[in-house]
Amino acid sequence: MNKKTLDVSVVIPAKNEEENVAPVIEAIVSALTDKVSFEIVYVDDGSDDQTYGELQRLIAQGIEQITPVKHRYSVGQSTAIHTGVQLAQGQLIVTLDADGQNDPADIPKLIDQAMLQPFGTDFCIAGFRKNRKDTSWKRFQSKIANKVRSTLLHDGTPDTGCGLKVFPKSTFLKLPYFNHMHRFLPALVRRLGGHIVVVEVNHLDRQHGVSKYNMLGRLGVGLIDMFGVMWLQRRVKIAEVVSVNQDN
Template identity: 30%
Template sequence: MNYEFTIIVPVYNEEDNLERVETAFNDYFKIATKSTKVLFVNDGSKDKSQELIETICKRSPNFEYISFLENRGLSAAIKAGFDYVDTPILGYIDSDLQTAPEDFNLLLNHINHYDLVTGVRANRKDSFVKNMSSTIANGIRRTFTHDGMDDTGCPLKVIKTDFAKRIPMFNGLHRFLPAMILLQEGKIIQIPVQHFPRIAGTAKFGFWNRLIGPLQDCFAYLWMKKKYINYTVAKKG
């Protein structure tokens, strides 16, 4: 099949969610506005996630996977997804399904005119502490990046693949994807999407690594912004 759109799904110890992920995407494939496949990136899970991923991939050609030798973190999983995607457009969603695959259609409506379309979680269903720490972290990032995004941590994004592959990823920079597209002089927009409570598995980030990590990463971003190489070819022959 000639796929147009690949959705990256990072996985770390999500055995309780993966069958739900399979069902949700099989439903989405029926309504997707572009021919779509899913790329699982198993980030060195210690549970039965890999076994379940392989079973899902055997059941349908719309699913494929890569699996890390050891746990390397969310930024590494997203970067690996960027590296392995072979379609002109890619997306990203967390395997906890706190956002809905069906909302990719909302983002895809805008991808012809923008280089990154990110969701902004409306009526978030997280705890007060998680919501507050996320709000503070997003405020810190906006102060440093001036990207105008209200929810850069939203795990529902669509990006043109050629832009995604040029992002110089480091640990923590998955939180700065809109800003990294702006460094390439790309265009970005945010669109409200649904949000749901986590009903299985456990969150991988706590209060402090939602605050301290983003603050440290902001300084890395400022250094990168100062050193970033950008050019446009005017003519070749």
């Protein structure tokens, strides 16, 4: 990547995270100021609390990097990410969860890895929460799910559920869009012939709010979507252009 032209859009999908808005955004600003030019595209996915009001308050206080977006009603995390990426101005996208468990202090080291990738290539820098701050039961379920997914999809990452990822906007826009696609970004990028880099990141305790996801429900849609991604993988064709004549 060319550092002189590097612009970063941090995309955050959120629903009912009013107490986490300020801490997460302030931590991002602290982590990225004087390192890269950046914006924070914060997508309020149909919240019925004061999530959007908190964004307006922070803008009024002088955090000019915020681009607030609000869905009229909730359409899910993948669609919220899709909205954010489409509206993003940066050529490099950073995603992280709104619940405060991803550590914004890790973003610069993922960006550093992105800058090592050849310009114009497809890639995904994926966070790996090696020491997760979850219950033993949730960690066990995630371990099994990650093992099954890795075995079936060969996606090159031990923790695709980590929200902290970095990839080119151009790469994301090439991916097939479907609900829950955010769970399979490394596999979908690999399907393009892209490169996956795994970076160990922190996992913080949730300070406010509650998880929006039920593990059994996640498992059900996860299996269906996994088979869909396998179907896509088997039908991809990657062309390797060895010559082109543009004189005619």
